[in-house]
Amino acid sequence: MNNYQEYLQAETVAEALELLAGSSRSTAVVAGGTDLLLELRQGRHPKVDRLVDVSGIESLRMISRDGDLITIGAGVTHKEIISSPLLQEHARCVVEGCGLIGGPQVRNVATIGGNVAHALPAGDGTVSLLALDTEVELVSAQGSTWQPLIEIFAGPGKVNFDRSKTLLTGFRFAARGDREASAFQRVMRPQGVAIAILNMAAWVKLAGSGAIERARISCGPAGPKPFRAQKTEQFLAGKKWDENSFQQASEILAGEVNLRTSPHRATKEYRHLLLPVLLKKVLDSAVGRAEQ
Ligand SMILES: Cc1cc2nc3c(=O)[nH]c(=O)nc-3n(C[C@H](O)[C@H](O)[C@H](O)COP(=O)(O)OP(=O)(O)OC[C@H]3O[C@@H](n4cnc5c(N)ncnc54)[C@H](O)[C@@H]3O)c2cc1C
Numbered sequence: 001m002n003n004y005q006e007y008l009q010a011e012t013v014a015e016a017l018e019l020l021a022g023s024s025r026s027t028a029v030v031a032g033g034t035d036l037l038l039e040l041r042q043g044r045h046p047k048v049d050r051l052v053d054v055s056g057i058e059s060l061r062m063i064s065r066d067g068d069l070i071t072i073g074a075g076v077t078h079k080e081i082i083s084s085p086l087l088q089e090h091a092r093c094v095v096e097g098c099g100l101i102g103g104p105q106v107r108n109v110a111t112i113g114g115n116v117a118h119a120l121p122a123g124d125g126t127v128s129l130l131a132l133d134t135e136v137e138l139v140s141a142q143g144s145t146w147q148p149l150i151e152i153f154a155g156p157g158k159v160n161f162d163r164s165k166t167l168l169t170g171f172r173f174a175a176r177g178d179r180e181a182s183a184f185q186r187v188m189r190p191q192g193v194a195i196a197i198l199n200m201a202a203w204v205k206l207a208g209s210g211a212i213e214r215a216r217i218s219c220g221p222a223g224p225k226p227f228r229a230q231k232t233e234q235f236l237a238g239k240k241w242d243e244n245s246f247q248q249a250s251e252i253l254a255g256e257v258n259l260r261t262s263p264h265r266a267t268k269e270y271r272h273l274l275l276p277v278l279l280k281k282v283l284d285s286a287v288g289r290a291e292q
């Protein structure tokens with residue numbers, strides 16, 4: 001038996017909003033369906049009467065550069081992200097994060113908008129976008145706004161907007177500047193497919209001296225929401241990336257994350273052991289790239 005009564009395909013954002021707003025029944029947006037359809041089938045999502053498919057909306061499928069801003073449409077698939085020369089140059093951490101999501105079948109249909117809207121603290125696309133200080137565009141019948149991505153999350157799987165009436169349409173962040181670079185890494189269970197034991201992304205800007213001028217670090221699951229390690233970022237500003245700063249940054253990071261034991265993935269203690277390992281890998285990689 002279907003977990004929905006109607007499946008409607010929108011061709012434009014305006015049409016999708018009309019279909020969402022014009023129903024008194026319970027509605028949900030669907031893109032690749034790799035999270036939502038599974039959750040409906042497994043009874044982890046309340047049944048919906050109407051699904052509005054946004055995967056055919058051309059304006060959500062664009063990857064573009066306008067001046068110093070790079071924009072990724074919410075309907076862009078992970079396959080399209082990893083194949084984009086523009087994103088390989090300007091958003092290496094996003095390319096690396098999305099390149100690890102699922103397998104080729106999942107990456108062919110699953111979208112970056114779906115990864116973010118699902119709001120898991122360790123979504124690989126979400127965590128990688130956070131390191132780029134990304135903004136997200138939310139569109140509803142009331143209008144559209146760009147907001148810092150970090151601000152839309154309300155808890156595990158929860159966002160602070162009405163998902164049945166609001167569309168994410170795109171993400172934007174600054175193009176890569178001189179002596180700037182990013183990287184992403186994660187650790188999975190050997191047979192794991194969907195959620196990392198721990199993931200981490202870093203972005204750095206180096207000063208002429210070779211020291212880190214600014215850093216951004218995001219990781220998950222490190223609390224109920226996708227997380228930016230702001231104390232560690234502040235510590236790293238002005239420091240040379242070496243053994244000493246690595247040791248101190250590891251301690252600060254361990255003090256600001258909220259790692260937990262999850263029955264199917266890992267203990268809190270194991271995650272704490274992984275934290276400095278991932279920090280070293282992403283910073284080594286981002287700093288090395290920024291030096292080139
Ligand atoms: C086998 C398998 C492996 C996976 N591996 C990984 C992994 O390694 N890492 C990882 O992070 N995830 C993984 N996932 C989860 C999933 O594939 C990703 O989160 C994916 O990016 C979701 O995108 P989607 O387009 O399929 O979303 P959908 O399932 O279509 O939607 C997900 C949620 O987002 C909402 N939504 C979708 N698009 C929009 C929009 N434009 N505006 C507003 N709301 C929207 C939907 O209503 C729903 O609530 C895996 C899933 C499977 C089945």
